[in-house]
Amino acid sequence: MRPAPLRLSVGQWSDRGQKETNQDFHGALIPQGAVLALKGASFAVADGVSSSRFGGEAAEIAVKSFLTDYYCTSDAWSVKTSARRVLEATNSWLFGQTRARTRGEGADGGYVTTFSALVIKGRVAHLLHVGDGVIGRLRQGAFEPLTEPHRVVLSPAETYLGRALGAGADVEIDYRSVALSEGDLFVLATDGAADHIPWRELSAHLNAQAGDLDLAAARLVAAAKANGSDDNLTVQIIRIDALPESDASDMIRAAQDFPPPPPLDALSEIDGLRILRKLHANARSHVYLVLDPATHRRLVLKAPAAELCADPVLLRRFMMEEWVARRVSSPHIVPAADLGRARSYLYVLLEFVDGQSLRQLMNDQPELPLETVRTLLEQIVAGVRALHRKEIAHGDLRPENILIDGTGGVQLIDFGSAHVAGIADSAIALPPAALGALQYAAPELLLGEPPGRASDQFAIGVIAYELLTGRLPYGAAGGKVRSDKNRRALTYQPATRAGQPLPAWINGALRTATDPLARRRYEALSEFLADLRAPNPRFLRERHAPLIERNPLRFWQGLCALLAALSLFLAIRG
Template structure:
């Protein structure tokens, strides 16, 4: 038996010009129904903002999408908190780029209440003044607490909401489920104007048609003069999984580490082909899914680190990062087709070679061969940056090139998700990035930015063109920003004389030790590899042949013609 619900939902803009509420519900197929449960969410934008309806929509969509991207081995609380903190960081970042930076009442701000019903437990999460109720007989019990502060004379303000601050505090508590339990999620446009008795009566009249009950509740609010948007969701538990299934769902959050895997062994429905890579931190295997015959990659954590919770948290974070990103240039995780018995992750198999191997086959590659590879890596980077995430470990070994020349970024173990603070970071000894490719600010312990990933890409670009590193091994010896500033850039044209000087200038700019001196965006760096940067032309750094080839050749022809005339004159004068 599996968890079964009956639901009803209704939303109306009411007397307002647009609906700033947004709601949603997701009932996944197995095995996610057992391992992740059913998610419901309701968000309410603030009326003073012209973009709060977008904030509400983004909050609900990111919650419903990203929750199911989190690892099956995470608890519901950990998964939802990570998702909501990431959503809050994204909304806050939008505010910092617009009017909301100075006036949050005009920004990307909303309140949110959400539920995850998994096995025999309801998990409630809440920020703001939307509400969750539970029906007890003919009474409604409010399960959430409004985060609204009264200042007198009927005036109040939100004490908590998504998007207001970079830090987010989330209310969470659990409720044991029984068959027949009914929950109601509502915005203030409903609960401030519809009496609880009217809500209960509507649910009783339309017990088997909860959409009609939700519509009746909204209509009741309109008839009572509600001036706000009105949204209500009704959830009734029809059937619960039996205790045995419930126990399996609980064990899914406490998965043991897998054993060492050998070729031809069958493991959780996968037949191991061979080990692709092994280290002190993880093991990567090529395997075949026995149900579909598809080639996949299994990644398992090292048994030696079974007691390192920070490491296991980061291992699981890698899968969530991969699931959130949709880009042809970022390695894709394989969708779960069955419940797992051990802790591991599954990715698509890319038949090809690493960029490190590509560089061995193409030493000192021509700029024409390098440009398309850099452009694809940049597209993958942008997929991270759009979600307020950083890769933090871009290096040739973490980039795959398949037989068609398509590039994919792999290995997200060092990825940073904005706003998400790892558990016990002081215990996390995993090196974030490789010294020779990391930006100076990261090596000095400062938080990275998109320009830090840009620095790593520029190092890779330089190495593809020259077979060398721009600063050699000196970067690893620098212990302060002052020492980094004294680093001397080795011009790429020494190893690649045919390289246009403006390309060399572009790479040098992206490799500046100080982040603010680099390009503002990776797109600018990629563009500067295709055409001269106007800033270099204005500064006179480009030779005339590259600034204006037509004028150069005309001038050269004129000089040659003048030289010929002078030569003829000298010959004539000499008899």
């Protein structure tokens, strides 16, 4: 049975009040299905600054652009990132119009407006606010304002607007998220209404008219007018009628709608795809090379293992692979394959990369030239940065999940452990990702934190270290962290190799990228790549570590040999 979706009721009312025109604007958009699950429902109210004759136009542009452009942002982005980027772009456009108008038409030519928005996604409400409007919540009969007006007070009788869209080249937007409960009532109001209704009176009106939200909004506007408001007045009310326990996206719906495929043997077929051979199998999946006769393309089909088929929640995690691949466009991310026809079974379908894994390359060439390593790392980082731009952390970077094609191009695979901000702040029920190879997992992952940019950097640093030395920076201890005490006890082994000695500054870069504490790693992966290319002065200034720190085993072996020689010498003399 599918979980119940989010259900909302909306009421709204706007009035010009004592003004000749109404420069307020409001809007709402409640999508259905996967869009509601991944992006949520959005509501917005704007109040054009009355000192400008273009204030009403600015308010309308702000609301319409938000309700339209927010849904054009990446599904992988969090609400905060998506909404802020839309509002920053809107502010830039409005400010450009403001500058053009004020140069030619005087001070009344500005496109300036306040703006308040509410995005309800899953079981969380996201608030965005700039200006002197109000967003508040009525819960269990009591009203609570959730935003602060951006006003500068000069005296009890004189204030002015401190922040607004279109007033400057940059704008600071307040953001807040709050957990939802069924029955919550949210109110968005411009200052013309909010400033003239005491909270207790507002609560009484909402409690009395909770069954008819349009009437409740109209009566709040009427009450504000009766209390002396001489401004435009707009009120928007949203009631939470039902919350989802979990929701469905296109990815998750596939896990619910389709059965897992039957056992696949060579030369059998599934959905018109011919099975050529099995490529790989583990406890989570079976991977096959398949041929699409319609296009003569070789593709990779990934079917869930029997252990996963009994758990619908784990199947949702399994479908992350294709979900991520469809939303990140990069030459260093293996793309999802589009058959152009319906499927009958649950599986992941990806483009085939004709090449080998980075692990195989490391086995074939244990000591790669430094420049080859740099080139590989630059491509790995390019793929990871494409994920990070979409607010996706890979979560399982290791040599087995990095493919190298016949031209030396690198592509990342296996996104089943990915952490997606846009899914994490929704109601989609996904289990925590199972950790892959523990020796590449950052200590914070082993301690239960979700993957992030810093943990991906740690994995890249470990891969870089292994490519250059054939070893791991913390040996077997790196994968055994179970407490903060274990993390503090980790001892970095300086990067050395016999054939082509490494410069000391390379070791400094590797040590920084693989620091057990995330806050001490690089701020950006580009810094790590730069430090692998050219000496960082701070690594050159570091003291030369003694042999006991750089290679304890070699130190003790040497000391034992020296003592044995000394003992032999003394025995001969005696």
